[in-house]
Amino acid sequence: MVGRAPYRIALGARTWTFTDLKDLMAKATPPRSGDRLAGIAAQSAEENVAAKMCLADLPLKTFLTEALVPYEEDEVTRLILDRHDAAAFAPVSHLTVGGFRDYLLSDQATTGALAVLAPGLTPEMAAAVSKIMRNQDLILAARKCSVVTRFRNTIGLPGTLAVRLQPNHPADDPAGVAASILDGLLYGCGDAVIGLNPVSDSLSVLADLARLIDGVIQRFAIPTQACILTHVTTSIELMNRGVPLDLVFQSVAGTQAANQGFGVNLALLREGMEAAQALKRGTVGDNALYFETGQGSALSAGAHHGVDQQTLEARAYAVAREFRPLLVNTVVGFIGPEYLYDGKQIIRAGLEDHFCGKLLGLPLGCDVCYTNHAEADQDDMDTLLTLLATAGVSYVMGVPGADDVMLNYQSTSFHDALYVRRLLGLKRAPEFEAWLAAMGITGADGRPLPQPPSQPLLRG
Amino acid sequence: MDKPTVMPDAWAHLAAATPARIALGRAGDSLPTAEVLRFALAHAQARDAVHTPFDAAGLVEQLAALDLAPVAVHSAAPDRATYLNRPDLGRLLDPAGRQALTALPLTSPDLAIIIADGLSATAVHRQALPLLTAFLPWVRQEGWRLAPVVVASQARVALGDAVGQALGARAVAVLIGERPGLSAPDSLGVYLTLNPAPGRLDAERNCLSNIRDGGLSHDLAAFKLAWLLRQALRRQVTGVALKDDSDRLLVDGRAPMLLAD
Numbered sequence: 183m184v185g186r187a188p189y190r191i192a193l194g195a196r197t198w199t200f201t202d203l204k205d206l207m208a209k210a211t212p213p214r215s216g217d218r219l220a221g222i223a224a225q226s227a228e229e230n231v232a233a234k235m236c237l238a239d240l241p242l243k244t245f246l247t248e249a250l251v252p253y254e255e256d257e258v259t260r261l262i263l264d265r266h267d268a269a270a271f272a273p274v275s276h277l278t279v280g281g282f283r284d285y286l287l288s289d290q291a292t293t294g295a296l297a298v299l300a301p302g303l304t305p306e307m308a309a310a311v312s313k314i315m316r317n318q319d320l321i322l323a324a325r326k327c328s329v330v331t332r333f334r335n336t337i338g339l340p341g342t343l344a345v346r347l348q349p350n351h352p353a354d355d356p357a358g359v360a361a362s363i364l365d366g367l368l369y370g371c372g373d374a375v376i377g378l379n380p381v382s383d384s385l386s387v388l389a390d391l392a393r394l395i396d397g398v399i400q401r402f403a404i405p406t407q408a409c410i411l412t413h414v415t416t417s418i419e420l421m422n423r424g425v426p427l428d429l430v431f432q433s434v435a436g437t438q439a440a441n442q443g444f445g446v447n448l449a450l451l452r453e454g455m456e457a458a459q460a461l462k463r464g465t466v467g468d469n470a471l472y473f474e475t476g477q478g479s480a481l482s483a484g485a486h487h488g489v490d491q492q493t494l495e496a497r498a499y500a501v502a503r504e505f506r507p508l509l510v511n512t513v514v515g516f517i518g519p520e521y522l523y524d525g526k527q528i529i530r531a532g533l534e535d536h537f538c539g540k541l542l543g544l545p546l547g548c549d550v551c552y553t554n555h556a557e558a559d560q561d562d563m564d565t566l567l568t569l570l571a572t573a574g575v576s577y578v579m580g581v582p583g584a585d586d587v588m589l590n591y592q593s594t595s596f597h598d599a600l601y602v603r604r605l606l607g608l609k610r611a612p613e614f615e616a617w618l619a620a621m622g623i624t625g626a627d628g629r630p631l632p633q634p635p636s637q638p639l640l641r642g
Numbered sequence: 643m644d645k646p647t648v649m650p651d652a653w654a655h656l657a658a659a660t661p662a663r664i665a666l667g668r669a670g671d672s673l674p675t676a677e678v679l680r681f682a683l684a685h686a687q688a689r690d691a692v693h694t695p696f697d698a699a700g701l702v703e704q705l706a707a708l709d710l711a712p713v714a715v716h717s718a719a720p721d722r723a724t725y726l727n728r729p730d731l732g733r734l735l736d737p738a739g740r741q742a743l744t745a746l747p748l749t750s751p752d753l754a755i756i757i758a759d760g761l762s763a764t765a766v767h768r769q770a771l772p773l774l775t776a777f778l779p780w781v782r783q784e785g786w787r788l789a790p791v792v793v794a795s796q797a798r799v800a801l802g803d804a805v806g807q808a809l810g811a812r813a814v815a816v817l818i819g820e821r822p823g824l825s826a827p828d829s830l831g832v833y834l835t836l837n838p839a840p841g842r843l844d845a846e847r848n849c850l851s852n853i854r855d856g857g858l859s860h861d862l863a864a865f866k867l868a869w870l871l872r873q874a875l876r877r878q879v880t881g882v883a884l885k886d887d888s889d890r891l892l893v894d895g896r897a898p899m900l901l902a903d
Contacts, residue, residue: 215727351660352826352857358660364653365664381852383886413882445845445882482729483843518821520729554688554822555726555761560681583663583673583681588852590823592685595663600671629671633652640653 187248191236198232204250206240207306208490209233210313212530216478216491216521223490234314238280243271245306251487251497256438257448262304262500270302279310286311286323286541293328300327300543305436305496308538312492317530320537321573327540329576331508332467333428335373335405335613337576338545343608344577345599346509346547347372350379350588354387356394362582363398364639369596370624371580373614374509374547375429375472377409379589388412389425396426402621402639405613407464407508409472414446414454421457429472429508430458436475436497439485448504455505466613469508469545475499476513477531478521491521492531496538503544509577510544512536514566515552516591525562528552532566536575547577551593560584560592567594571602578602603628648674661825661856684824691827693722696763698793704771705757708778711790713746715739715805719796732798733840735805743792743808751789753781753871754811754838758797762819762827769830769853770817772860780868784901799833799847806838813874814838815867820851829854832863834870836880846881848874865897872901 189200200206208222210233217223224230246266253259268275273295274282285291312320330338337344349362359378366372376395380388388410395408407428410417414432421427432451433444441447451471458470475498480486486494495512502510512535515528522528532548539546550566552558567578584595602608609615609628618624621638625631633640651665666677673681698714705712718734719725725732735743757770774791781788789809794801799816806814813836820829830853835842848870853863869888874880891898 219728219730349662351662352829352852352854355660358662361653361656361659362662362664364656365651365662368651368653381858382889383848384889385885385887386889415882416885419885443843443845445843484841518726518729520727523727554685554824555692559685581662582660583666583677585663585681585684585824587661587663587823587825590821590826590829592824595673597666597668597671597673600668604671630668632649635652637652 189236191232193232198229198236200233200236203244203248204489206233206237207250207310207313207493210237211490211492212313214491214521214527214531215519215523216481219520220481220486222488237310238278238314240279240310242277242279242282242307243275245304245310250306250489250493251437258436258438258497258501261448261504262497265504266304267301270299272302274299280314282307282311283314283319287319291326293326296327296541297543300541303542305500305538305542306493308541309493309496312534312537315537317533317569320533321569324537324540325572325574329540329543329545331469331545333407333464333469333508334466335611336466337374337508337611339612341607341609342611343571343575343603344374344611345371345580346374346577347376348379348579348581348586348593349376350586352381352588354381354391356390359391359394360398363395365582366580366596367639368623368630368633369600370610370618370630371596371599372404372406373611374577375407375409377411377472379411381588383412383416385416385419385423388416389420389423392420392425392427405617414450418454418457421461427458427461428463429470430454431472431474433474433479434498434501435479435483436494436501437480437485437487440480440483441501443483443485448501451505469506471505471507472509473502473507474511474513475502476517477535478517481521482517492534495535496542499539499542499544503542508545509547510539511547511549512539513549513551515556515558516549518553519556522556524557525559528556528558529562529566529569532570533573536570536573545576548575549579549593551579551591553591563592563594567598567602568605571606571608600630681824688822688824688827691762691764691822694763696759696795697767698795701757701766701770701793705791705793710788712793713742713790714793715742717794717796717798717801722796725796729798732796733800733804735801740808743805746790746809748810749787749789751809751811752786752813752875754789754792754806754809754814756792756794756802756805756814756816758794758801758816758818760797760818761821762829764822765819765828765830765854766817768828769860773817773830773853773863776860776864777867780864780901784868784872786871800842802833802835803838803840803842806835807840811838812836813871813880826854826857829857832867834867834874834880836874836878848880848884848886861897869901
């Protein structure tokens with residue numbers, strides 16, 4: 183591994199030095215509490231900008247020869263470098279990180295060109311360029327990226343926004359879960375997935391919940407998919423027992439050691455994907471995985487290798503990319519203020535994650551959310567939701583009244599989805615949009631209609 | 643302007659089935675004013691719950707009355723602000739806490755129980771003793787030997803690894819206040835870890851969450867903890883390799899009398 187370390191830049195009388203590439207990346211990252219917690223953040227505002235300037239001059243191809251996490255120690259690094267598509271990278275291989283930003287914002291970077299480029303980019307390249315992009319750059323460049331995935335409907339078409347219906351209940355009560363599902367469907371939500379976070383780890387409870395959601399989907403012929411958000415090994419066990427599962431869920435992170443903390447590795451994820459695809463439950467496609475990620479998970483597991491949390495988040499997308507998921511969700515504000523302190527940091531991280539994921543060719547959605555120990559509130563979520571929707575986010579969460587009564591945090595609501603659709607004219611997945619209209623749930627303009635007692639969903 | 647501007651939902655009767663905020667109605671496509679303010683109040687209360695002081699001394703008194711030989715310790719996070727920003731300190735004992743535990747006689751207990759404030763002292767104040775009271779009969783029935791119960795302030799889940807190791811326990815159960823939600827500022831979680839030692843991964847723990855009125859009941863949580871501990875000690879594993887299959891033993895949704903396999 184030949185590098186130029188240490189990295190140096192002279193600004194006026196002062197020369198700033200960065201010991202290696204991961205130090206440069208960490209110091210160039212917009213301020214956030216998690217990098218301070220890790221002891222790797224820039225020590226001053228000027229050092230932060232000096233690092234950005236130094237990073238901007240770095241040849242993009244440096245990331246192909248200088249691994250931030252050692253190749254020998256980490257299967258995620260091996261995945262990234264072994265899977266790199268040099269031919270796809272060729273059109274930008276001569277650029278610096280700063281030049282790459284200019285390219286992304288230029289008219290040369292068309293939707294088609296970016297789709298071809300995606301397999302030629304490593305997550306570290308995406309993370310590096312994001313660090314020198316302003317929020318408006320992250321929005322504009324992400325909006326150019328088109329990522330379309332399919333299972334029982336089509337997610338990610340231009341001008342659409344999907345919603346995960348999240349019908350969680352604090353005791354996994356079937357009637358309570360069903361009530362939230364009906365509420366969400368009648369508010370026009372659920373095209374991304376009807377995805378439940380169970381309280382229980384009990385196989386029999388999970389099996390009953392899976393059958394409940396599958397029963398609703400089958401009975402009303404809803405063009406959507408179900409997911410029980412439990413560990414991949416639990417999903418495999420449920421499928422072995424003949425339980426109807428559509429999407430297999432797993433939390434993933436950007437290092438091998440952090441994934442170990444989640445009890446997974448690449449081989450296990452492949453096993454989960456193959457088990458789900460073998461059931462052939464998708465009707466229009468076979469993107470059968472649902473991944474969740476979030477900045478800070480590697481540090482939280484003591485598995486960050488001194489790399490900043492945003493770069494590690496982008497590396498989690500390399501893990502996801504390998505398994506052609508239907509949905510990837512950055513649960514941006516869930517982890518807490520020790521990683522993203524306030525509304526400003528959560529908003530910035532949400533835009534970075536969405537941009538990096540889309541650039542790498544993933545169907546990125548965002549759980550626009552915060553916890554009650556963070557310095558954030560509904561106004562911050564309104565801001566991030568509106569910005570992400572303009573950036574073309576694949577999907578967001580739909581939680582009744584934005585209050586998740588099981589996970590104890592605040593996300594976006596069914597009403598929030600209606601707001602952003604109306605504001606920006608965003609449609610649902612076309613198959614689901616047609617189903618809503620046929621059921622009399624929405625009118626010709628896609629807005630919800632008053633429901634008569636004869637509405638089939640309400641007739642038990 | 644007599645036309646109503648708020649449209650109610652036709653399925654308001656379903657709201658009784660869940661504490662979730664369903665059938666809220668709409669003003670145009672947006673939330674009605676009353677719900678916006680109701681939500682803001684709940685958020686304000688949850689924010690306040692994060693900062694409610696932990697009555698560790700009161701809990702120690704109550705535990706002493708149950709002959710549980712309580713010991714109070716503090717994490718290395720001296721105050722709430724540090725605790726929120728430095729999770730690493732919440733996982734370490736402060737020097738006095740380390741001393742207090744090493745001064746105890748070594749008894750090689752089967753289980754160390756730690757009651758930790760976590761993010762909601764309110765949850766611990768309301769749920770910890772009722773859960774413990776429901777769990778003790780299982781301890782007697784199985785003949786498990788308990789370490790002195792440790793009451794930990796400004797503590798994270800992984801503090802249990804340090805405590806469990808100091809006590810030489812075969813397993814540790816951390817009863818901890820979960821992050822407060824809008825509808826549930828008083829929800830308790832339990833994390834069970836075999837062979838506790840600093841460096842244990844989250845994937846090596848079994849978790850019971852949402853223990854509160856309207857969530858997982860104290861009786862069921864106690865039964866599940868007992869089931870998990872028995873399996874953990876037998877199979878020498880906790881975490882993702884130990885699946886909670888305890889519901890197979892339930893009788894009409896209630897805990898059984900025995901922990902049969």
